[in-house]
Amino acid sequence: MNKLALSDEILLSVDKPARYIGNEINMVKKDPSKVDIRFAMCFPDVYEIGMSHLGIQILYDMFNKREDVYCERLYSPWVDLDKLMREKNIPLFALESQDPVKDFDFLGFTIQYEMCYTNILQVLDLSHISLFSKDRREEDPIVIGGGPCTYNPEPIADFIDLFYLGEGEAVYNELFDIYKENKKNGGTRLEFLEKAASIDGIYVPAFYDVTYNEDKTIKSFTKNNPAAKDKVKRVVEMDMSNTYYPTKPIVPYVQVTQDRVVLEIQRGCIRGCRFCQAGIVYRPLRERSLDFLKDIAGQMLKNTGHEEISLSSLSSSDYSQLQELVYYLIDEFGSKGVNISLPSLRIDAFALDVMSKVQDIKKSSLTFAPEAGTQRLRDVINKGLTEEEILNGARDAFIGGWNKVKLYFMLGLPTENFDDVEGIANLADKIAREYYDLPKENRKGRVNINVSTSYFVPKPFTPFQWSAMETVDNYLEKQRFLKGKIDEQLNRKSIRYSWHDAETSIIEGIFARGDRRVGKAIYDAYKSGCIYDSWSEHFDFDKWLKAFADNDISAEFYANRDRDFDEILPWDFIDVGVTKEFLWRDYNRSLKEKTTINCAAGCANCGAKVFGGGICFDRQGGQVQ
Amino acid sequence: MIVRIKFTKTGSSKFVGHLDLLRYFQKAFRRAKLDLTYSQGFNPHPLITIAAPLGVGLTSEGEYLDVTLNSCDEPAIMIDRINEAMANNISVTDFIILPEGSKNAMAVIAAADYNISLREGYDFLSINDFRDKFRDFYNQDSIMIIKKTKKSEKEMDLKPLIYKYEFLDNYDLSQNDGYIPLIHLQLATGSANNIKPELVLETFCEFAGISYNPFVFATHRVELYGDIGKGKERDLVPLNKMNN
Known part of the structure; x- marks a missing residue:
């Protein structure tokens, strides 16, 4: 029997003990004493969420292809085990070897959403590693942060030794080589960090000092170590069809959120929606070739035994060979009991055809994400979806037999007024009318329209990075107003409205554009017992309010404030390819209700062309203008 | 045809619950390329019945399940094929093609x-x-x-x-x-x-x-x-x- 870090008594006392035993199908087994580098890769949330993340699977596969590296996994212990580990002083361990994380060379966090910040501290704490980077000793692991939240790493800068900005495929090998060399030569932790800081994409927060103005804005952001770069460039993988992809993903025992094969068809997005950070920081659009995708889809299904495959990307309808790919998957694997799980597609004849082939029309629903209720506001956010397209798509789907529709909107978008909010109710009603205009024999009972609104959070590296986030009071007022307007509609009985709570969103708003001072509040909130903040049953808003108040952190300053172009933003030292000048230009276009062309139709000169590939070159003959 | 499979569940696999074990076998049988018979409908699934759920924390060398197949090879070949697709602490020890009309394991x-x-x-x-x-x-x-x-x-x-x-x-x-x-x-x-x-x-x-x-x-x-x-x-x- 493989040894386990936890005793039977502990494992039998906690919920879903199989989260902690490792040994899943396709887990990589190596002799830890025969490698140079032990890497613990952590998704700081519960196992079922973390195991569903494709990025970790890609890096796990890539790292373990190196003979000198053993990459293992760990996730946040659930609250029941968290309590037992603290009581019994058991150090947190990695799943593969079940060895304590504190003995590893690296502890890497993938940071996918702001509300996991306290779980990073939980994992460090349970691992018996100092929470603050400055307190770590020579023998402690190097703590790395990566993932989307690192495009503003400052709120957690004090806890992380180095951030990796960009796509994992790009420079991890170089980082490992430098580490190995430094270790062999008896180099110190500081010497390694200095060498690492010379690689593009690597940001060592300790090598920079921040000073502040009296109005609390940033006065200066300067490096204090000559090894550090003035600007840290995001690193990318440009050849998407000739790179790492895990053909033998791990198959968990416990049912996880993504219990299926995930096929990333492309990276980046052409759309340029102004609220969307992913649409900017993953530019340029890079497609994987059809042959590559067909090949890895087959291998992954064979090696996992999964009965479902889903396509992943920011906007799958924009993949140039989507029809060929989807029909191939249906023809090749559909007969072998494999379900094809479709992403949200733009509703057109093709989408309705494949949906009718792979889903039960009676149960499935159509999804539209207009995001805003009027054309005016959709132009402000550059969401290229018109009312006509939505109504036509809905009508075609109703004729095809569907009678469930989901509509996603945001409240609190820049320039939003009450007419825009009312537009949401009107649009929902118009969709219902499309249904009831059909002859009775074509209808199947009542139409179900589910409207949901979330609370817009302005993010770094978007044209709205300078915009004020709506205050909680205004947001709640708009939400109540919309509820009232929906209740006034002719087809109100066919419309259901649900909304996202304001409390986590406002905290997200503070973190998203926070600076290093916010870290103290995160530390205090954690110390007062906050973990699993993204889980409503564990989220404790009062503790957060206290932590913010104690550290003089206010929503007014960090979230609800418009910024000037001249203000130094906490993330200005990062170069994501898309330039600040473009973002400012696009922000000003948005205020004039002007849209910006998408990357497939033309080039808006955002700056991502600097990477020398992707759609910027594929469709324009490689000319840099 | 219905096939009865005897298997062990030892070591750390004792922490795998009953429903997770059922999903585990669905995937293992697909990896082993068994000629599974699927249920009809939009979410077809293989027809597998585990004889008697084993509580979490218990080990076993005498577990059984029945699975419906369209066809299969000699039992010895099938045992090897399935075990190659399995985790090391869950393994098949017997494979019997049941006579037509047999009651399923759960019933007997x-x-x-x-x-x-x-x-x-x-x-x-x-x-x-x-x-x-x-x-x-x-x-x-x-x-x-x-x-x-x-x-x-x-x-x-x-x-x-x-x-x-x-x-x-x-x-x-x-x-x-x-x-x-x-x-x-x-x-x-x-x-x-x-x-x-x-x-x-x-x-x-x-x-x-x-x-x-x-x-x-x-x-x-x-x-x-x-x-x-x-x-x-x-x-x-x-x-x-x-x-x-």
């Missing part, structure tokens, strides 16, 4: 064998004390307990449902390091009468006047049986030998 199950051991490091009776007290426990005219269900409580006699007991001496513990062999129990199992070893141990502890701590005991299921006896006479045979 009548009894189960368990070996109970003590985990080291916990307070318990000495082995001799245990044996004396267990004999006294079993030699009562009846062992009345209150069985609680979701709906009601009812009194029942455990004694006729304990088919057999035997103290263990040299039970092979190769996969259970640090465990002290205690007792073998054969218990009624299935839809008609079903008792778990935990219930017997808990009732015994109450009889012996000691507090019941479930972590003291490590339970290993050895075999599952069907009853081919005529009338009231019991004739138990392992689930993979019922048609010989």
